[in-house]
Amino acid sequence: MRRVRAPFLPALLVLMALVALFPILKGDPSLREELFLVFMLVTLASSINIIMGYTGYVSFGHIVFFGIGGYIAFWLMYSFNVHFLLAAVAAAIPAAAIAALIGIPILRLRGAYFALATIGINEAMRSFVTNFEPFGGAVGMFFNFSVYDTYGGAKASGQLAYYAMVGIALATIAASYAVKRSKFGLSLMAIREDQDVAMVVGIDPARAKVVAYVISAFFPALAGATFFFKNGIIEPGHAFDLLRSIESLVMVVLGGIGTVAGPIVGAAVYEWLRGSLITSPLLANFQLFLAGLLLLVTVLFVTAGLVGWLRERFPVLRSYVQ
């Protein structure tokens, strides 16, 4: 809304790219592995933020699109030797189409009913895949190592997957920002605040919500394709993992719901915390308990999340941090 536009998005993308280059320059593969995961979580959290933060629809089972993207891409690479990058895009398109198909009926539901429906869809998809033999059924699929030869061996493949994931995360953030600052984004936020009013002022909520849902499904599907390509093995429990879905919701709330930077901060902080906890012999078993506690504290005391809190506390930040 402001006329003075701080170069927030370019600055953010450059910062993220620099962070991404760090392990490459340092030649530290374990740090690279960690960052691969962080960028994946940034993608998941930012995508959910589009439907949950901007539009006000809590997509609890959002991981379903990660799973669908992962499975379709894996199947294309496994059965037809399709190149990874092509397979990822070829998987994200049907995932987005599925989002449109299921979005049309379930986005009519409001509040808790929508959230429950998304869980139902994730569970249904997992059962389907578990019994779907072309996708390997309950055992899933795994690559023969020779698959990686196309990309110059396992090491080079890992690197390719890393760059792909960084690219996906940056694209997600750019999309999130573009949506937030657009007329379309304004219609989503109007729907979030009061759908009936949105309709009376001339917004078609059904259409806007489905478009938002499709955008928020596309990027997780790309991330799923990349993750399982690198992983070399895919099975239903891992692809449609509800816990991961819930964790990405926590990241959004922790970082700042409805902000562009929030999900990035949330994903980074959450993953850093989990990393520290899981390596601590004393607290390793309480990792999820502490995650739950963190969520509770955030929703009770800092409803706006870290980024939202900073924006409230220091008004000067408002024109710089979205």
Place this chain on the structure above:
Amino acid sequence: MILSVEQVTIRFGGLVAVDGASFEVGEGKILGLIGPNGAGKTTLFNAINGVYKPRSGRIVFRGEDITGLRPHQIARRGVSRAHQVVRPLNDLSVLANVTVGACFGREQLGLRQATAVAEEMLASLGLMDKSEMPAGKLNVAQKKRLELARALAARPLLLLADEVLAGLNPQEVADMLGVFRRIRDQGVSVIMIEHLMHALMNVSDHVVVLDHGQKISEGTPQQVSSDPKVIEAYLGDPAVAQRFLEEGA
């Protein structure tokens, strides 16, 4: 005629909220819609802008039958509404609220242009200094003005104003009436629901009276206010009503 309501009936189960009501709104005119509580005034607004679908009858806007269209489709044809119970988009700024009106209304403006229109509207309604504030933090009078600003930012051809004067002090009422006259002079037609009789009589070109969902009278403010049926519907006792109206005028 910009709007014709023809024999419109709206039922909720067994309750007939609006019963065969007909009236017309002239281009660039202010129509006052009055009637006791529960007469069906707000329900009629909901039918005009597509929130409810009439059981029977037709609503014709600028020669086009709009009966049964969805609210957003009607909004895009140039019908705006200010709600009786103010409904700001609480977490959005005052400016964003009004920008929403400009963006998705009749002109479908782009964000930049819409923001300019919104700022103009805020300035003319005296809300400019609040533009960055979350709309939820305004007081009632400010929210009423915001509601009107959002409706007007769409640059409507027809404004449905549902008790926008309620809860305002006399000075604010006078200011608001000035706003209505101004937009009428710009060619906007208005239907006003109002309980503040003297204010409504003052500004309306034509008045329609509803009671129990039926139109019981219509005419100029003078004709309507001296109609015994209207007086009876309002107060039961014509003598008391007469005194009330004289004081009000």
